[in-house]
Amino acid sequence: MIPFTGKQLQLIQLLMNRSSPVAFEELSQLLEAGRRSVYYIVNKTNEVLQMNALEPVFCKRGAGYYLKEEQKQRLSELLKNEKKLLSEVLTPQQRVSFLICCMIYPKSVIHVEDIMQLLKCSRNTVFSDLKNVKEQLKAYGLELRIDLKNGYGVEGKAFNKRAVLLYFLKQLLNEVDVHTLPFLDMEQVDDYYDRLLKISSEREHEYRKDNLLSIACMLSIIRDSPEQYDFSLMELRDLCETQELDLIDRYFQELNVHERLYLALHLLGSKASRELNPQDDEHDIRIFELSSRLVESFERTACVSFDDKNDLINSIYMHLKLSMYYNRLGIQVVNPLIDEIQKQYTDIYMITQLVCEDLRDLFQMPIMDSEIAYLTMHFGGHLKQGVRCYDEIRILVVCPSGISTSTLLKREIEGLYANVRVVDTASLDHVQDYEQQVDFIVSTIDVKSEVPVIQVHPILTREDKARIASMMMLNFDCYEINNEKLGGLFSIIAAYVKDTDMDALKRDVLAYLNHGNSFVGIRDQAHIGLLDILSEENIQVVEHAGSWKDMIQTASRPLLNRGIIQSSYVQEMIHLVDEYGPYILLANAVAVAHAKPEHGAFRLGLSLLVSHEKVFFDEVSSVRYLFVLSDAAHDKHLNVLHEILQLSRSSTLLQQLDACSCAQEVLHILQSAFS
Structure with a gap:
């Protein structure tokens, strides 16, 4: 269903509860709107009704506005599944993302009054949001256009506009139901999304579905734009060699050549495991120098030192090289863990943000919050740990989300317990290579293994930590938690259980843990302020x-x-x-x-x-x-x-x-x- 915004929904609910027409004056009073605003609300409501294949609001001369009984029944069924009002769902930053997506390729003229009605916000709130929109667009070399006749819009290069559109679409779709976004033609979005899923099926589901949905939404927005995307010879060479372009030629025949190439780029960028790799070029030296400067600046600013400094520089270099390559191609990769990083690693994130701001001129791309979150993960994953002095427990980390996520998860696990060593971080395909070398596995995905497995979130929650502690308590001769050295529980239980029953007991207990349960509780670590x-x-x-x-x-x-x-x-x-x-x-x-x-x-x-x-x-x-x-x-x-x-x-x-x-x-x- 195409959703109604605040005043529109208020009008619909008002008319549904009346058995007789509502006079214009009464309607104006109940909606707390002037004469012109009431006409505007009715017209916009009729547009949404039409998009939902419903008849418009009827007006009887001398009596007022009303809905037919058939309309009321249809609307009642539709509104049962209606989400919260868009204005109640969006945070201030989400409103900025929403406005940017609306204004880059607007379907109709947008004025302040339209935004006020759409988001149910005051004029002052709208102006405050537009100020933030202007600042965020400026970071991408774009300008917010203000025209009394043509309303609000965005001016700049097509490359930048599309990159910004996709970036903010991804952010918005992470937290808002796609069906609540009135600037989208959902019939067309669904059509594009279905075709993209068919391509994904032929490629054995290599693409992330959330990225495919973002691409479908973007295609729906830019389809009528006369702007074309220009490709370099390097990009054309890479694209023409891909299977993605062959599939797009088959499923999206109505798109022109430029748009097919552009779509191929984004399919490559949405793969769970990246295959479009940048070639060495003249930018590499500058990227390596930037990586070195970032690490040195972080050390000075945070008053820390990295023992594996060269490894960290190389990790950041490889990350920035890929990020800058994707930026040149217009591919926007949004960090799915950005909220967790900002919340659980606030101190490291803010220091990283400060370092990036100081070195902003050396970056060859805009530095958005998502990129800062990725760098935070690299820095956080390489900070020093305390000295270990207990019997070592060996853990394998399985995490397909990338180097930065794996490194941070490794550090979190080793930082929890004094006697833990993460042997390695591996992909699902290589788990069997380590089964004889580890005591148990911590994974962010489902893993089938003869070794005990604990499935966790990419950023450990308190419950994740409790399950890891429970696993350690059950399976090993000793472990260190809360500064106490305890015996392994299984070794105690073994004295009271028959040998023939012990394997079954272990299997059942491990299954209990794998289903998200734990035997011990973990308190959140207090930060020194x-x-x-x-x-x-x-x-x-x-x-x-x-x-x-x-x-x-x-x-x-x-x-x-x-x-x-x-x-x-x-x-x-x-x-x-x-x-x-x-x-x-x-x-x-x-x-x-x-x-x-x-x-x-x-x-x-x-x-x-x-x-x-x-x-x-x-x-x-x-x-x-x-x-x-x-x-x-x-x-x-x-x-x-x-x-x-x-x-x-x-x-x-x-x-x-x-x-x-x-x-x-x-x-x-x-x-x-x-x-």
């Missing part, structure tokens, strides 16, 4: 802090006096700024000075110096709020750094700190903000 380590004694408020070197030394004094750091740590912080410039600056005159643990950090600590006058670190960069951060480990401080980043982006909070005259007042404001 800014207020956990910043005391009143570590806060100083001064009128002027002197030079930038004086500022670092003064801010470090509370940590020095308490033995948290030593003087060599202070000298290293100054040396790093001398060597790399004011990289410690975040935003709004907030900075975080830090160094690696080996230079004299004995434990986790934080101090803050507030200077009423600016301290310049170079000709343009000034600081008024300087944090000094230390951590004897390598990742305990990341959430603290995340909260400082939040502080640096809150002009309201910084204005409150400006008025403080003592450490007690500063701490009180921070407690109000972060408690």
Whole structure:
């Protein structure tokens, strides 16, 4: 069914509940709409009724508007399956995605009033959304056009417009039912989708269905556009050698040659396992240099060091090379785990975002949230783990979602327990090669194996962690959890169960675990926050802090006096700024000075110096709020750094700190903000 928007649904429900016509004046009062708006709502409602193969609202002169009984029965059946109003479903970011998809290739003129009616939003909300639309389009070299006669639209290169359309369509379809999107011709979308599924069937279902649906929606939107996509000789050479183009020629004969080639590109980009590989070219050196810069900048900003730095650089290089190649072809790959990454790895995500913003000019493509999430997975997967001192348990990770997801999942599992080692990450085809080398398997997909298997989400949930803990408890002589060393449960049970029954018992218990159950509970790990380590004694408020070197030394004094750091740590912080410039600056005159643990950090600590006058670190960069951060480990401080980043982006909070005259007042404001 084509859905009704807010006022349209209100009108339909009103008329369905009346046995006699509703007068125009009463209708205007009940809909809280003026004369022109009522006519507009009725006309738009009739358009939706027509699209649903229903008769329009009837109007009887001198009496008012009404629906026939047959219409009411049909509508009643349709509305039983009606989703929530679109305006109630969409978040602010989803509204931006919705508007971009509407405006790139509009089917009709779009004015502010149309958006207000469509999304049931106020005029101010619409203008706020349009401002965000303009900013996000600018990142792709596109411009929001505003014309009193022709309404809103998007101007720019066809390549950019289609890439943006597909990117935001994918984001929208991840969370919104496709049938609730009024800018789509669902009859045509269903037709395209069915044909794409037939192609997928002939290719043994290599393509992800969500990507196929996005492509079907995009085809429906761009089908009447006169714009054509231009291909390079390199792209034509690659495409003409693919089976995808042969299938498209058979199933989409009505499309012109350009559109068939364009569709072939997106089918290749939607494969679960990528086969369209970029060739080496002159861009490779710049991509490798960017990868190195990203890793080095992340180390400095996050105050961490990577033992396998070269492996990380190579992983990011291969990822960026593929991403930039897809970008040149107009293929948009949206990270399906973006929400989980932003929620569970907020600290690493924000640091990655900051690093990418600093190096934005070196990227050869727009840096969207999805790409930042992929890079977050690479960085998170290579952060150091604690030292292991227990009997080793060997686990195989099976995850077909790509290198970044596999690496992050490996790190999560090894970080949970002191005695776990992930032997390798493998595809489904190679599981048998490892069965003699591992104690059990953790997989994101269904796996049939003689070795015990636990199926989990790509980002581990609390329930996933509990099932892994249960498996360890059952199958092994010892494991480490909650700082206690316990005997394996099966070895205890074996003393009370006949040998002939033990195999069956194990099989039934493992089946119980594989069905999502567990024997132990896992609490979410508490993150150390800014207020956990910043005391009143570590806060100083001064009128002027002197030079930038004086500022670092003064801010470090509370940590020095308490033995948290030593003087060599202070000298290293100054040396790093001398060597790399004011990289410690975040935003709004907030900075975080830090160094690696080996230079004299004995434990986790934080101090803050507030200077009423600016301290310049170079000709343009000034600081008024300087944090000094230390951590004897390598990742305990990341959430603290995340909260400082939040502080640096809150002009309201910084204005409150400006008025403080003592450490007690500063701490009180921070407690109000972060408690």
